[in-house]
Amino acid sequence: MNNNSIIVPGSLILITGGAGFIGSHTCDALLERGYRVRIMDLLDPQVHGPGRKLPAWIDRRVEFMRGDVRNRDDLSRAIAGVDAIYHFAAQTGVGQSMYEIHGYCDVNVGGTAMLLDVLANSDHRVAKIVLSSSRAVYGEGAYSCPACGPVFPPLRGREALEKSEWRIFCPSCGAPLESLPTAEGKPLAPISVYAETKRVQEELLRIFSATYGIPGVVLRYFNVYGTRQALGNPYTGIGAIFVTRRLSGSPISIYEDGLQGRDFVNVRDVVRANLLALTHETSGSETFNVGSGERLTVLDLARHVCRELGATEEFLYQGQFRVGDIRDCFADLGKSRSGLGYEPAVPFAAGVAELVSWARGEQRDDRLEEAESALRLHNLM
Ligand SMILES: NC(=O)c1ccc[n+]([C@@H]2O[C@H](COP(=O)([O-])OP(=O)(O)OC[C@H]3O[C@@H](n4cnc5c(N)ncnc54)[C@H](O)[C@@H]3O)[C@@H](O)[C@H]2O)c1
Numbered sequence: 001m002n003n004n005s006i007i008v009p010g011s012l013i014l015i016t017g018g019a020g021f022i023g024s025h026t027c028d029a030l031l032e033r034g035y036r037v038r039i040m041d042l043l044d045p046q047v048h049g050p051g052r053k054l055p056a057w058i059d060r061r062v063e064f065m066r067g068d069v070r071n072r073d074d075l076s077r078a079i080a081g082v083d084a085i086y087h088f089a090a091q092t093g094v095g096q097s098m099y100e101i102h103g104y105c106d107v108n109v110g111g112t113a114m115l116l117d118v119l120a121n122s123d124h125r126v127a128k129i130v131l132s133s134s135r136a137v138y139g140e141g142a143y144s145c146p147a148c149g150p151v152f153p154p155l156r157g158r159e160a161l162e163k164s165e166w167r168i169f170c171p172s173c174g175a176p177l178e179s180l181p182t183a184e185g186k187p188l189a190p191i192s193v194y195a196e197t198k199r200v201q202e203e204l205l206r207i208f209s210a211t212y213g214i215p216g217v218v219l220r221y222f223n224v225y226g227t228r229q230a231l232g233n234p235y236t237g238i239g240a241i242f243v244t245r246r247l248s249g250s251p252i253s254i255y256e257d258g259l260q261g262r263d264f265v266n267v268r269d270v271v272r273a274n275l276l277a278l279t280h281e282t283s284g285s286e287t288f289n290v291g292s293g294e295r296l297t298v299l300d301l302a303r304h305v306c307r308e309l310g311a312t313e314e315f316l317y318q319g320q321f322r323v324g325d326i327r328d329c330f331a332d333l334g335k336s337r338s339g340l341g342y343e344p345a346v347p348f349a350a351g352v353a354e355l356v357s358w359a360r361g362e363q364r365d366d367r368l369e370e371a372e373s374a375l376r377l378h379n380l381m
């Protein structure tokens with residue numbers, strides 16, 4: 001077994017789901033630094049369109065394998081000669097996971113289980129696994145009560161949301177709460193099937209790392225945005241959805257009052273964290289937040305998108321809400337800074353400008369209404 005957890009240039013890196021948004025950017029950064037890259041990806045039509053074509057931006061130096069993380073033979077071939085793995089392949093829509101429950105568990109939990117099972121039962125040289133987890137595992141973020149101090153409130157009730165009461169209150173004294181940065185130690189409270197699959201992925205990797213001595217790095221990404229995010233996938237990616245809406249001349253639907261707090265992190269910062277995880281020296285498994293560390297609102301994002309597009313601010317407020325949406329969550333980066341050396345560097349305005357100018361040149365397919373009607377059909381909106 002290889003115990004050196006620092007993966008050096010020249011090593012062969014496998015990225016499952018590497019044809020996707022975060023994977024493809026990670027792939028470019030790895031090649032630039034002299035790593036060799038193999039991608040295994042199913043080319044899911046929800047992300048890559050009905051033609052299931054490999055995106056044009058995937059570098060020719062990459063070894064591409066079409067394969068499914070649920071398939072033992074595909075994974076056995078994919079891990080041959082590999083020094084480290086980024087495990088990114090997943091179904092990623094929070095709302096969609098609430099009615100495609102089996103599909104989400106099958107790919108996210110089953111696929112991770114299959115990957116670790118194949119590693120446990122074959123000769124290989126994999127010396128590190130980096131897992132893309134999500135801030136979704138936290139549920140609501142951390143808050144502070146003026147009377148009681150720091151609190152971790154439960155999810156808002158449907159009754160309150162139906163009365164358009166969007167704020168969040170102290171579970172002990174009832175005072176309105178203010179949000180705080182959320183650190184890795186916050187008790188996990190997944191509130192969607194997607195979030196639960198991410199939590200199970202983390203736990204499987206933690207147990208596997210402890211058992212087999214192969215270091216695992218869990219990265220909890222916040223709301224990632226940037227170029228190459230699938231513009232035709234209405235089930236995830238609020239940045240891509242807003243840009244697609246406004247570019248096709250439709251108003252942007254704002255759920256709740258638009259003042260939900262989110263942490264929008266540019267994909268280039270996420271890639272930086274991914275690379276740091278590869279050279280991070282660790283013997284067991286470790287978990288780090290990957291965000292911007294800044295609380296912005298959904299409305300801030302919508303406004304920036306319109307400004308960059310030179311479009312009028314056409315927002316649709318219908319008092320709509322999605323069951324299971326949290327009010328606020330943004331990253332505490334203390335541990336990522338000290339443990340990983342991570343520091344976000346892309347200013348929000350510059351990141352949104354980059355996303356918008358890229359999206360203008362892309363083919364877009366605005367399917368948001370389809371995604372919203374599926375939620376309504378299941379009484380989730
Ligand atoms: N984008 C975000 O804001 C965000 C936030 C938190 C966590 N994450 C996680 O980061 C990872 C990458 O997300 P992304 O935004 O790049 O998504 P993406 O949809 O662009 O990429 C995922 C890739 O996985 C592939 N895939 C899906 N099912 C597969 C299967 N069964 N076998 C092989 N490949 C399969 C898809 O074809 C796609 O190319 C995911 O695990 C996601 O849960 C993303």
Ligand SMILES: [Zn+2]
Nearest residue numbers: 145148170173
């Ligand atoms: Zn209180």
